[in-house]
Amino acid sequence: MMNKPRIGVVGTGGISKFHFRAFRELGVPVRIVSDLRKEAAEPYAREFGAEYSSDWRRVVSHPDVDVVTVFTYTAMHYEISRAALENGKHVICEKTLTLDPVQSLELGRLAESRNLNFYTSYMKRFFPASQKAAELMPRLGHIMSVYCRTYQGQGGVNCHSGQIPPGMMPQPDGSSWIKKMAGGGVLICGGSHIFDLLLYLVGKPVSIDSRSFTRKxxxxxxxxxxxxxxxDGGVVHFEANWHPLKRIGYQGRGWDEGFEISGVNGRLILQTPVWNEPETSPALLRYYDNDAETWTDFAFPVVNPFIEAERHFIGQIEQGIQGPQDRYTGYRADYLLEMARRSAVEGKKLPLEWVV
Structure with missing residues (x-):
C-alpha cells in the first residue's frame, strides 16, 4: 500500500480552493503548484511548503510527484493529462475532461495501458444522497421515466431576452470568456454534472433528441x-437553463437541480445544492416504495463533495486500485454532451454508440 501520494497541482483558479481544502484536511503532501499567475499560486505553495512553477511541464515531470491534479480551463486538460500519464503519473482532472470525446477516450485508454489511476472529478456523485440513490435504484425495478434538470439562477439577470452579462459576450477575438473556459454554455457547464449522474444512477441511453437556445x-x-x-423502453427528459428566477429550488436561491426517477416499484427524488456552496444545505433524497405505499425522507449530514471525492480518489491510489469509478467516466459524459450538441445542431434524433 502506498504512503500518502505526493501531489502536483496545475491550475489555481477559483475551483482549486475546494481541492486544496481537501488536501489540507486529508493531510496530503503537495510538492509543486503551477499557474501562470504567480500571485494566485504562491499562497498555496507557501501553505503547503511546495515549489512554485509557471510551467505546468515541470509538474508532470517532477520526480517527487505521484499524482497530477488538473484544475485548469477545459481546453488545457487533454495536453496536461496526457503528458502526466506519459510521465507515469496518476491523474485527477476537473470536469469536463476534454473538449472532444475522442481525446477523452484516448486518455482513458492511455491510463489503462499504463496501469495508472485516472479520475474525472464529478464530485456530485459523492453527496451521501447521490450514493444512497444509487443503492436504492435496483428497488425501483423497470425504469419508466427520468426527469432531470439543472436550472442555474443568474441572480435575476434575464440573459434570454434582457441585458446580456459581459462574461457571456464575445471578446474582440470573437469568442466569449465562457466559451474559452469551458467550451460551451449551460449544456457543458451545468448539464455535464447531470449527464454524469444520469450515467451513474440509470445507465447509458441509446438515443438522444435535443433542442438548444443560443441567443443571437x-x-x-x-x-x-x-x-x-x-x-428497455424508458424515457429521459433533460433540461438545462441559465434563468432569471430568483427564488426557485429547495433552497429558495434560484438553483433548482435534481432528478425524479420513476420505476414500476417506486420513485426517487434527488435534489442537490448550489455547486460552489455545498455546505449551506445537504442534498435531499425522497424514496417512494410502491409495495409499502410509503415515502421515506432521508436525513443526510452536510458534506463538501469536493473533499469526499478527493478522499475517495486518493484512497484508491493508496490501495493501488482504480476502484468503482473507472477511467472512462469523463469520456462517457463528454460523449453524451457532444451527441446532445450535435443533435441540437442537426435538429434530429441521433443513436448513441458507446465504445466503453
Missing amino acids: GLDIDLMHHAIMDLP
Missing part, C-alpha cells in the same frame, strides 16, 4: 432540452 450574437447556449431513450 452569442457563442454559448443558454438553454438545452433533450429526450433520451433507455434500452
Whole structure:
C-alpha cells in the first residue's frame, strides 16, 4: 500500500480552493503548484511548503510527484493529462475532461495501458444522497421515466431576452470568456454534472433528441432540452437553463437541480445544492416504495463533495486500485454532451454508440 501520494497541482483558479481544502484536511503532501499567475499560486505553495512553477511541464515531470491534479480551463486538460500519464503519473482532472470525446477516450485508454489511476472529478456523485440513490435504484425495478434538470439562477439577470452579462459576450477575438473556459454554455457547464449522474444512477441511453437556445450574437447556449431513450423502453427528459428566477429550488436561491426517477416499484427524488456552496444545505433524497405505499425522507449530514471525492480518489491510489469509478467516466459524459450538441445542431434524433 502506498504512503500518502505526493501531489502536483496545475491550475489555481477559483475551483482549486475546494481541492486544496481537501488536501489540507486529508493531510496530503503537495510538492509543486503551477499557474501562470504567480500571485494566485504562491499562497498555496507557501501553505503547503511546495515549489512554485509557471510551467505546468515541470509538474508532470517532477520526480517527487505521484499524482497530477488538473484544475485548469477545459481546453488545457487533454495536453496536461496526457503528458502526466506519459510521465507515469496518476491523474485527477476537473470536469469536463476534454473538449472532444475522442481525446477523452484516448486518455482513458492511455491510463489503462499504463496501469495508472485516472479520475474525472464529478464530485456530485459523492453527496451521501447521490450514493444512497444509487443503492436504492435496483428497488425501483423497470425504469419508466427520468426527469432531470439543472436550472442555474443568474441572480435575476434575464440573459434570454434582457441585458446580456459581459462574461457571456464575445471578446474582440470573437469568442466569449465562457466559451474559452469551458467550451460551451449551460449544456457543458451545468448539464455535464447531470449527464454524469444520469450515467451513474440509470445507465447509458441509446438515443438522444435535443433542442438548444443560443441567443443571437452569442457563442454559448443558454438553454438545452433533450429526450433520451433507455434500452428497455424508458424515457429521459433533460433540461438545462441559465434563468432569471430568483427564488426557485429547495433552497429558495434560484438553483433548482435534481432528478425524479420513476420505476414500476417506486420513485426517487434527488435534489442537490448550489455547486460552489455545498455546505449551506445537504442534498435531499425522497424514496417512494410502491409495495409499502410509503415515502421515506432521508436525513443526510452536510458534506463538501469536493473533499469526499478527493478522499475517495486518493484512497484508491493508496490501495493501488482504480476502484468503482473507472477511467472512462469523463469520456462517457463528454460523449453524451457532444451527441446532445450535435443533435441540437442537426435538429434530429441521433443513436448513441458507446465504445466503453
